[in-house]
Amino acid sequence: MDATKKDVVELLTLREAEAMTKRKVSTWRKDIRLRRVPYVRLGRQIRLTRAFVEKLIRDGMRESITLEESAR
Known part of the structure; x- marks a missing residue:
């Protein structure tokens, strides 16, 4: 059975x-415990999907404004 590249889910450790993200591991663990973020449990190990972490970064991104826009 050959897995295509789109079938592969890349998993990240909390570190x-x-x-x-520069977010502490303890904060990730707290959010996992409170079920605020989706996670994967592999035995005793916890993993986050790269797609979720990247989406979290993208969703937090805010566009800069110019001086002219801020004066309005």
Whole structure:
């Protein structure tokens, strides 16, 4: 059975997610415990999907405004 590239879900450790977002591992663990974020449990290990972490970053992105726009 050959998995195509789109079938593969890339999983991140909490430390990898911390490195991408500068959000502490303890904050990730708290949000997981409170079921605020989706996660994957592999035995005792916890993983987050790269797609979720990247979406979190994208959704937090705000466009800059120019001085002219801010004067309105």
